[in-house]
Amino acid sequence: MKLIILDRDGVINFDSDEYVKSVDEWIPLPGSIEAIARLTKAGWQVAIATNQSGIARGYFDLSTLDAMHDKLATLLTPLGGKIDKIEFCPHGPDVSCDCRKPLPGMFRTIADHYGLADLSGIPVVGDSLRDLEAGMQLGATPYLVKTGKGERTIAKGSLPQGTIVCDDLAAVVDALLTE
Known part of the structure; x- marks a missing residue:
């Protein structure tokens, strides 16, 4: 199965240390929408696993999160792209849950959705160490993008062995589609 977890x-949209709290603040990174569309057209299933603690913090609600994801779908559709599965953790860092990255709960749910025992060889794309660690617990292949918090993550050092570093999501897709 050709599956990728983003x-x-x-990775897909601009990040903010102040949180992305509204549909207007949800702005795609250059080339990300086109990259997802290219994956879709090449037969890939695209899933998202995202921590959204802004819900627990009261910065936005579920309907706003849904509207952000609707905006993503609306941008993808004319290009032939789609997101097949979105998993999100609405919890804050003080809640004991198994879904908040770096824990693998969302990734386990995605694997179960696709009938996979684990995520061996499945690319997981993130801009932080916790994104990579969560997927790697189920055998995924880590890809770090330099967008978002990626440069900060690189500067901290100690990336997991085997991490593939790319400039952005479009570069990850270029690499995957030429393999």
């Missing part, structure tokens, strides 16, 4: 903020 983080959202910093």
Whole structure:
């Protein structure tokens, strides 16, 4: 199965240390929408696993999150792209849940959705260490993008062994589609 799991903020859309709190603040990164469309057209299933603690913090509600994801779908549709599965963790860092990255709960749910025992060889794309760690617990292949918090993540050092670093989502897709 050709499956890829993407983080959202910093990979698909611009991230903010102040949180992306509205549809107007949800702005795609250059080339990200086209990259997802290219994956879709090449037969890939595209899933998103995203921490959204802004819900727990009261910065936005579920209907706003849904509207952000509707905006993503609306931008993808004319290009032939789509997101097949979105998993999000609405919890804050003080809640004991298994879905908040770096824990693998969302990734386990995605694997179950596709009938997979694990995520061996499945690319997981993120801009932070926790994005990569969550997927790697189920055997995924880590891809770090330099967008979002990616440069900060690189500067901290200690990326997991085997991490593939790319400039952005479009570069990840270029690499995957030429393999």
